[in-house]
Amino acid sequence: SDLEGSVEADEGCLSIPGVNVPKRRAARARLRGFDVHGQPAEAAAADLLARIWQHESDHLHGVLVIDGMAEAAELANRRAIKQLETELAAVGKKPAASPLHRRLAATYLELGGYALARQHLDQALTLTQSAPSRKDPAEEGEILLLFGRLLARTGERDQAVARLEAIGKIAVASGQTDLDFRARLERLPLLCQRGDDLAAREELQELSRLLPDPSRGENAVRFLLVRAEILGETEAAFRARELAGQGDLPFLT
Numbered sequence: 001s002d003l004e005g006s007v008e009a010d011e012g013c014l015s016i017p018g019v020n021v022p023k024r025r026a027a028r029a030r031l032r033g034f035d036v037h038g039q040p041a042e043a044a045a046a047d048l049l050a051r052i053w054q055h056e057s058d059h060l061h062g063v064l065v066i067d068g069m070a071e072a073a074e075l076a077n078r079r080a081i082k083q084l085e086t087e088l089a090a091v092g093k094k095p096a097a098s099p100l101h102r103r104l105a106a107t108y109l110e111l112g113g114y115a116l117a118r119q120h121l122d123q124a125l126t127l128t129q130s131a132p133s134r135k136d137p138a139e140e141g142e143i144l145l146l147f148g149r150l151l152a153r154t155g156e157r158d159q160a161v162a163r164l165e166a167i168g169k170i171a172v173a174s175g176q177t178d179l180d181f182r183a184r185l186e187r188l189p190l191l192c193q194r195g196d197d198l199a200a201r202e203e204l205q206e207l208s209r210l211l212p213d214p215s216r217g218e219n220a221v222r223f224l225l226v227r228a229e230i231l232g233e234t235e236a237a238f239r240a241r242e243l244a245g246q247g248d249l250p251f252l253t
Helices: 047-060 071-091 093-110 115-129 137-153 157-174 176-192 197-210 217-231 234-247
Strands: 002-004 007-012 020-025 028-034 041-045
Touching: 002 093, 007 047, 020 047, 028 047, 041 234, 047 234, 071 093, 071 217, 093 137, 115 137, 115 217, 137 157, 137 176, 176 197, 176 217, 197 217, 197 234, 217 234
Parallel strands: none
Antiparallel strands: 002 028, 007 020, 028 041
């Protein structure tokens, strides 16, 4: 890719709402690659779309938005962790503490603290499964979704896919179609990374039929971004930006 210019702006990730980091990026970007038919393809973008491309490219190379974080931004995010830890101490070891462990895990995941993220996810999963009579399938599914992201970040792709597939069983049993949709969408890039391109495209087609409302909402934005990543569709990325702006949604994942 070719990069030109320079601009600084706050940047975040959907995987950890509320964490925003001042990040300097190129103002314009040009991508070169191949389309689904193996033909050379090229696209150019500026401003926010160029930032999205660079953000997603970083993810593919194992670079997180918080890598190289300025001290002030890191302190702000550390304060968020401290607040969650304070709330957790007040709740104690009860099932109600599971969402707090999950939120801490999400924060540590984005800060690159994978061992701490795994520790909190293990605790969250144990707590949510400790009282079968009060078991919360939605909470368990959100934990497994984060586990999938963690395993993907640490290079354990097969295990990540297995975790995300497990969400499908929970979602189907409890009627959580939204959770199932998000898990399947999260799995698509992993399928491509391990060479299952055909399976990923077939799943993408199926999800396009299952998307409740393709014209609004976070799922629509996520779907378009994944579609842009897998199929190289510039129009999908532009549409994601448009929908995110209409709904005031953060959408860098």
